Amino acid sequence: MNPDVVPALVIAALVAGAVGLVGALIVLAVARRRPAVAAALGPLVVIAALGGGLAVSIQAMVLPDAAVSAVLWLLAAAVPSALVVGLVLALRTQRLGADRAAAVAARERDAAAESRRREVVAWISHDLRTPLASMRALAEAAEDGVAAPEDAIRGIRSEVGRMSAMVADLLDYSRLHAPGVRLESEVVDVGDVVSDVLASAAPIARAAEVRLEGKVQGDAVAIVDPREVSRAVENLVLNGIRHTAAGGTVRTDVASGADGGIVVSVVDGCGGIPEADLPRVFEPGWRGTPSRTPGAGGGTGTGLSIVQRVAELHGGACWVENVNGGCRFTLRLPGASSR
Incomplete structure (x- = not known):
């Protein structure tokens, strides 16, 4: 090798390395x-790194004209290949990123x-323990003669009813969240469905001294x-009755939306929910009370979660x-x- 060209080659190598380093930093940043x-x-x-080194070599006239032309053609021919390879890598990287994110x-x-699931199991275990403890206390009171047998039986039947409602909630929650659950859909007037619900909930509302009101606006077929x-x-209506004080009102309205959907709204008199708790309202088992003790209506706290799943x-x-x-x-x- 001609010693005169060594400095030019070193400079070309440094330029190529510098261009490559800057390009690598840009790629890392992107x-x-x-x-x-x-x-x-x-x-x-x-x-780009090869092109930078070649440009310096050409300026130093280290390469003969024929070699310069050949290298330029090779670089020009390599650009489309580089673009194709880059596109393939980009698509592969994007797919891998999507798969990783998924x-x-x-x-x-x-x-x-x-x-x-763990929370629900823990909460349900706590909730089921309450009626079981009540039944045991009633049975022991009747056995010891502290309570009349008919009173104990009446109380036990009431607790059995609460447990039956809890088990029904759990079965519905499990069924609706099971893989492959299927609906038996048909053409239904949602207004009629709501009317039937209000009629069946009327005795519970009267016992709680809560008024039930409702109205259907427009076509409510779905x-x-x-x-x-x-x-x-x-579940929405009973939840409203449970959290509305005596003398209050639970109103259920049915209306057709502008997009053709059917909207059922239930307004209660619960006094409102803290804004921080609103995102948790539909969590299974969550009631928003520190004690976790079931109220008079019992339940497992899965009612609103069932509504969301439906x-x-x-x-x-x-x-x-x-x-x-x-x-x-x-x-x-x-x-x-x-539809």
């Missing part, structure tokens, strides 16, 4: 936010579901599973918001015309 774009830029950085999301959902929708509306299975939604003096629970279902 990779933090756009990994796919960084993958596409990688091969182009190599071409896997992380799936793990988080599984972890959240397992955490909820293709839904009447049994599941009835259970969801019943809405999801129908392609609808359910939400809650505070209104003057209470809360408004809204159940939205797709109408027959929106």
Whole structure:
């Protein structure tokens, strides 16, 4: 090798290395936010580094004209290949990123579901212990002669009814969350479903000294599973009765939305829910009280979770918001015309 060209070659190598280093830093910076774009830029950085070194070599006239022409053609031919390779890497990186994000999301959902399952099991164990303890106390009182047998039997029957309602809630919750659950949908007038629910809940409302009101506005026909929708509306109405003080009102309205959906709203007189607790209202087992002690109505705290699941299975939604003096629970279902 001619010693005269060594300095020029060193300079060309340094320039190529510098261009490559700057390109690598740019790729790393881009990779933090756009990994796919960084993958596409990688091969182009190599071409740019070679081009920079070649440019210095040409300026120093280290290479003969024929060699310069050949290298330029090779670089020009390599650019499309670099673009194709970069595009393939970008698509692969994007797909791997999407797969990784989906896997992380799936793990988080599984972890959240397992955490909820553990909480539900713990809460249900606590709630079932209460009527069992009451039945045991009543039986012992009757056995010791402290309470009349007929009074003890009446109390035990009441606790058995509470336990039966809890078990029914648990079975419904488990069934609706089971894989492959299917709805038996048909054309239903949601207004009629709500009317039936209000009629069946009327004795409970009278016992609690709570007024039930309702109104149907417009066409309320939807293709839904009447049994599941009835259970969801019943849960909302009973929840409203349970949390409304004597003399209050629970109002249930049915209306057709502008998008063809059916909206069922239940407004109670609970006094409102703290804003920090609103996102947790539909969590299974959550009641918003530190004691976790069931009230007179019993239950496992899965009623609102069942309502949300029924809405999801129908392609609808359910939400809650505070209104003057209470809360408004809204159940939205797709109408027959929106399917």
